[in-house]
Amino acid sequence: xxxxxEARDLTVEFGSVVAVAGLDLSVPAAATLALVGRNGxxxxxxxxxxxxxxxxxxxxxxxxxxxxxxYPDRTRARVGYCPDVGGLIPRATPWEHLTLASRLRxxxxxxxxxxxxxxxxxxxxxxADRVTAGFSHGMGRRMSVxxxxxxxxxxxLLDEPxxxxxxxxxDATLQVIRETQLRGAAVLVSTHLIELAVQACQEAxxxxxxxxxxxxxxxxxxxxxxxxxxxxLLS
Numbered sequence: 001x002x003x004x005x006e007a008r009d010l011t012v013e014f015g016s017v018v019a020v021a022g023l024d025l026s027v028p029a030a031a032t033l034a035l036v037g038r039n040g041x042x043x044x045x046x047x048x049x050x051x052x053x054x055x056x057x058x059x060x061x062x063x064x065x066x067x068x069x070x071y072p073d074r075t076r077a078r079v080g081y082c083p084d085v086g087g088l089i090p091r092a093t094p095w096e097h098l099t100l101a102s103r104l105r106x107x108x109x110x111x112x113x114x115x116x117x118x119x120x121x122x123x124x125x126x127x128a129d130r131v132t133a134g135f136s137h138g139m140g141r142r143m144s145v146x147x148x149x150x151x152x153x154x155x156x157l158l159d160e161p162x163x164x165x166x167x168x169x170x171d172a173t174l175q176v177i178r179e180t181q182l183r184g185a186a187v188l189v190s191t192h193l194i195e196l197a198v199q200a201c202q203e204a205x206x207x208x209x210x211x212x213x214x215x216x217x218x219x220x221x222x223x224x225x226x227x228x229x230x231x232x233l234l235s
Contacts (some may be wrong), residue, residue: 090133
């Protein structure tokens with residue numbers, strides 16, 4: 001099975017700070033992968049590189065066969081990205097966000113049907129004409145996940161999608177992840193919530209100080225024994 005996401009010796013530096021140190025990653029089509037670890041482990045930085053938002057300092061990164069460093073615009077065309085913070089236009093409504101996304105992505109004329117369906121699932125249909133500046137943190141998270149998945153990308157990147165989200169929003173996000181996987185796309189989820197990482201993904205990669213310290217089926221981090229193993233990997 002060919003990899004939709006491939007990173008080899010990925011390194012990202014901010015001056016003297018090494019955020020990601022020689023990371024190797026391979027995610028095939030129809031796979032779900034959780035990046036887990038403490039704050040500052042390099043999870044968000046890794047997703048920013050994969051999304052074509054942040055250039056790598058060194059190493060090779062390919063998303064959908066596209067060299068991220070050489071062709072960030074082509075990379076962004078292949079992915080749906082929910083950043084850990086921000087990502088919304090404060091003075092725009094959810095429907096305006098969807099309208100803009102449909103034009104930028106060149107979506108089919110029936111995009112409003114998918115837009116209304118997603119808004120309904122994420123309990124945002126009643127807020128479709130309200131500017132997002134007034135949204136709570138959880139509402140903003142739900143809208144960011146919705147926008148990332150809206151155009152059915154080849155690679156879906158969700159950075160802390162469950163942070164501050166209520167159970168309905170969690171269920172809607174898990175459903176989107178399952179649907180994305182079933183149509184053959186790759187999904188990467190960054191989260192510090194290990195229980196939800198296990199629910200959302202098949203595989204898990206544990207990061208510590210920008211390096212991979214373990215990779216295993218996500219189910220191995222479930223339950224009391226899994227939680228203890230996870231804590232030991234973080235220390």
